[in-house]
Amino acid sequence: MPVTNKKNIKKSNTIKLKFDTGWSYAPAPESKSSASFNKQYDLFINGEWVNPLSHKYFDTINPANEEKLAEVAEANAADVDRAVKAARNAYEKVWKKMPAKERAKYIFRIARMIQERAREFAIIESMDGGKPIRESRDFDIPTAANHFFYYAGWADKLEYAFPNRNSNSLGVAGQIIPWNFPMLMAAWKIAPALATGNTVVLKPAETTPLTAMKLAEVIRESGLPEGVVNIVSGGGATGAAIVNHPDINKIAFTGSTEVGKLIQRAVAGTNKKVTLELGGKAANIIFEDAPIDQAVEGVINGVYFNQGHVCCAGSRLYVQESVAKELIRKLRDRIETLIVGDPLDKNTDIGAINSRQQLDTIHKYLKIGKDEGYQMYESSCSLPAKGYWCRPTIFTDVAQSARIAQEEIFGPVLAILTFRTDDEVIQKANNTPYGLSAGVWTDKGSKIFNMTKRMRAGVIWANTFNKFDPTSPFGGYKESGYGREGGLHGLLPYVNLSN
Amino acid sequence: MEKEIKKSSLSVSENGIEKKTTQKRLEVLKTYKIYIGGQFPRTESGRYYVASSAAGKQLANVCLSSRKDFRDAVVAARNAFGGWSNRAAFNRGQILYRMAEMLEGRKAQFIEELIQQDTSRSKAEKEVNLAIDRLIYYSGWCDKFQQVFSAVNPVATSHFNFSVPEPTGVVSIIAPQQDGLIGLVSVIAPVIAGGNTCIVLASESKPLCSVTFAEVINSSDMPAGVVNILTGKPSELASWFVNHMDVNATIYCEKDSSVQKMMQDKAALNVKRIFFYDKINWNSDEGQSPYFIMDTQEIKTTWHPIEHIAGSGGGY
Incomplete structure (x- = not known):
């Protein structure tokens, strides 16, 4: 067998996506003309x-x-x-x-x-x-x-x-x-x-x-x-x-x-x-055997859907240590691609924070996270001059006891924690007074059912997140x-x- | 308290020859203790109260349980919850059935205790029979209520979605005051059939059966801590039963509206589920139903994607 030249092997999942191509989306605003309301x-x-x-x-x-x-x-x-x-x-x-x-x-x-x-x-x-x-x-x-x-x-x-x-x-x-x-x-x-x-x-x-x-x-x-x-x-x-x-x-x-x-x-x-x-503080758990790119999309949808103003938002991310580095890098790359701005623009991913009061709450938690010493990354996107806005943000190396991992922020802020074993992550995930929702990402069916059974929450998403349907009961423990x-x-x- | 034995009893003389004697045998009295984590301790407080019949006859010195006893019982119940809720439903059914068997075998003792506590013999026999049958009833529900109250939900997206009941957790119960045995059994059985663990405060005025029932539980392969039984005063313990932060639900069986209001108020501390079973005739069929089991269940909904590869839409 020929000796493989290790230098030529590059796993596709280590390639950094390049977003600085010069391409940008043209504005695509929805017309307000078909909506009318009284003064x-x-x-x-x-x-x-x-x-x-x-x-x-x-x-x-x-x-x-x-x-x-x-x-x-x-x-x-x-x-x-x-x-x-x-x-x-x-x-x-x-x-x-x-x-x-x-x-x-x-x-x-x-x-x-x-x-x-x-x-x-x-x-x-x-x-x-x-x-x-x-x-x-x-x-x-x-x-x-x-x-x-x-x-x-x-x-x-x-x-x-x-x-x-x-x-x-x-x-x-x-x-x-x-x-x-x-x-x-x-x-x-x-x-x-x-x-x-x-x-x-x-x-x-x-x-x-x-x-x-x-x-x-x-x-x-x-x-x-x-x-x-x-x-x-x-x-x-x-x-x-x-x-x-x-x-x-x-x-x-x-x-x-x-x-x-x-x-x-x-x-x-x-x-x-x-x-x-x-309220909720949903644990979203990613195992090393999970389809990582799908999981990244699930995490993004889990915590940035509706600016994170979601009671069941997956705002506590638990990543198995062996894939944490890769996953965090991919998440950082991915939040760079999120389009923050005009809610009426059809390309917009993250709209405006609902109120001044809520923006203040989110800012308070960003400060708490930084003051408690956790590493914060936010998207480098520019924000409109007027209105209430918050960049998609992640905190890494967060401790279980951190306030940003314990309290509901209700904004586009993700706390990332790591784990090694199933039992450890179950204990950490359930260690909260809340119990509204949770998520798990793994390729192994039996592991999914083990996790979904042991997590104490009313709605559990396996290899998906933030899905809703009129026929599907919703509510908390x-x-x-x-x-x-x-x-x-x-x-x-x-x-x-x-x- | 002492019961004298009227009949003369046999004794053995020093030379080994049996002879009739007029000396009365002193009866061994039972110490009524509480039941926490599969053990029968006395209350840590060292306090007691005297249970007596309506005529004023002293029946027993009963533990006057304290807040600390309750806290110990919550720890035992929480520790037992994981194992009990994860048991196969079939196995829980077997254990409830075993409880019924043990109760059947000790019928006479329960009837005797009920009579001491002013129930007529015919009513006492009826109550014990009903308690046995009620355990059998809930034994059978252990692996069936999930099927009746679950759902597979036809969501519009490509997901497999289902909802199942799961136990709420640790449940504190203040048992009915009137029905010393059937009331106790009727509130414990649905809670544990559903996989919860519990701490029960027995009837203050009719506590004898509760301690004896703990012995039935203890000989039924029931894991330690699933059922913990205290004796004492509701007036003293009710507020602790409802404001403990590691209790998920509280059941109260009396009509006292001021206690009910206090309980609803304190339950808010940790969004406890609260149930008042204050209009139920435990001696009738309305005292048993799978809806009692469902009171201490949560509905969990799980979403799972369905792969859409090669979705040609073709059949077979």
Whole structure:
């Protein structure tokens, strides 16, 4: 056999990708012309737009340029009370009595109307929240429509969902949703509530109310009976008024663990049924036998999807030591290629940070990471002059005890840790008060099932990450909350079972 | 406490010849201890209370368990959780069945204890029989509820996606006060059938069966720490049962609304799951159901890609 000249052997995975070719993407902005919204929105109560009793309005801005988009009514406790009364009235007089198959058809109709107006919804979602149009167009809005479609079909089939039990609606559901997936979260909340025969008072997030207002328009056009869905915009005080209202039977909340705990305390001593979908600090584990290039893409999608404003983001990366060096280099190369900028540009990978407040939080954690002595790399990309932006960032050689490895940052920041053995990484991955999601990358099937079984989290992605579907239950273990949204299991939080 | 034996008993004289004697044999009394990590210690606090019948007859000195006993029990339960939850469901079923066998064999003792605690003989017999049958019922569920409550989810993307129940973890339980045996068995069985481990505070007024039931568990191949049983006062221990940071869920079986409110409030410390079984008649069929098992289960959803190589769309 000829002696191989070692100098000529170059494993392909050691070649550094060259990105400095001089090529760049031309701007490809989505036109705003097919989206329209009002300068001012009132509260959507009992099928009508009504002036807030608070007489107050607040601005919602475009985080990509800090320009005011519209002003939205701020509901106070009296406004919330009006909405609850409308929901109660609709529940007792109309919705509870309606044949299930007719209920279903209203929900189907809403799903269809969202599909018809998907482009408009996507543009407004990206303008109000800062997320790339590619994501709002291809993920948020279609998935929201699909969610209505999925649960619509359940309305007249509930007797098949709970073996040997009858399901009964609860009454009025108070629902509070976050700013990271505004339209999708509204769908996750409203669709199963309506399908199971409940009526709704929904509060969209303070910084992203516009698609909820557009959804109210769709609901009105759909002919859904008045008061079945009421949408009241506002901040924390509005949310508290919903949580504390005595005539609400069910609270569904998606947001931070901190606020989730406050809600759990606030409903103590009441009969309100509660579901909480709270924070996370997902471990994403890469073994040495994983397809590394696929894993790199999975890590990028896991933590930079939606600027990292994702409760299930894979923000804690565990890499087996033998491949850590290679993987970290590839990740550094890869974040250089991410396009940060105008959310409405179809080439944009990372849009604007949702708010000034959230940007400050992210900056605080970047400082903590550096102060604690961890190595920080960020993309060298330039950032727009106006708006809220954060470069994709990774920290390496992070300790298990580091605050950036323990606490939810909710931004495009990845903490990388290393491990040697399966048992070690399981212990490290599970060593967190959270338990929302996790990921594992390996080519070995039996290892996948070992890991997915032992990780204490509600959603586990094997050789993929951040995948969602209306049929797939979502929700956490431990301090990531309780109850499930999506799928068959997403019905239970909205019913009482009886013999 | 002492029970005198009325009948004269036999004794052996020094020369080995049996003779009738009028001397009464002193009965050996049972020390009612608590059950932590497969051991029967006394409470570390050294405190006790007297369990008595309605007529005021002293039945036993019972351990007045402390917060420290509870903390020790949580450690034992946490240590036992990994092994128990990873046992084959079939094997868990076998162990619950073994518990039923052991209980059947010691029926007389349980009936006797229930009678001492003011239950009529016919009711006591019924309660013990029901407790045995309830263990059999949950033994059978151990490897079935997962099938009934799982789902393969038809996602629109090219993934295999399924959802299965998994045990919540360590569960603290304040057992029903009224039904000393059937209440205790009815709250323990669904929790452990689902793979959780637990710490149970027995009925304060009717504690005898709980300690004897611990002996049944201890002789049923049940791994140490899966079930830990304390005796004591709910009024003293309830708040510790619900605010421990390494407890994942709490079950409370009484109607006291101020305790319920306190528990809901403290549960928020670590987003504990809380269940009030305060309207259940444990002596009826409503006292058993796989939905009790599901209360202390989490749903885990797993995504796995399906390869799309050579996707010609052709069949066979």
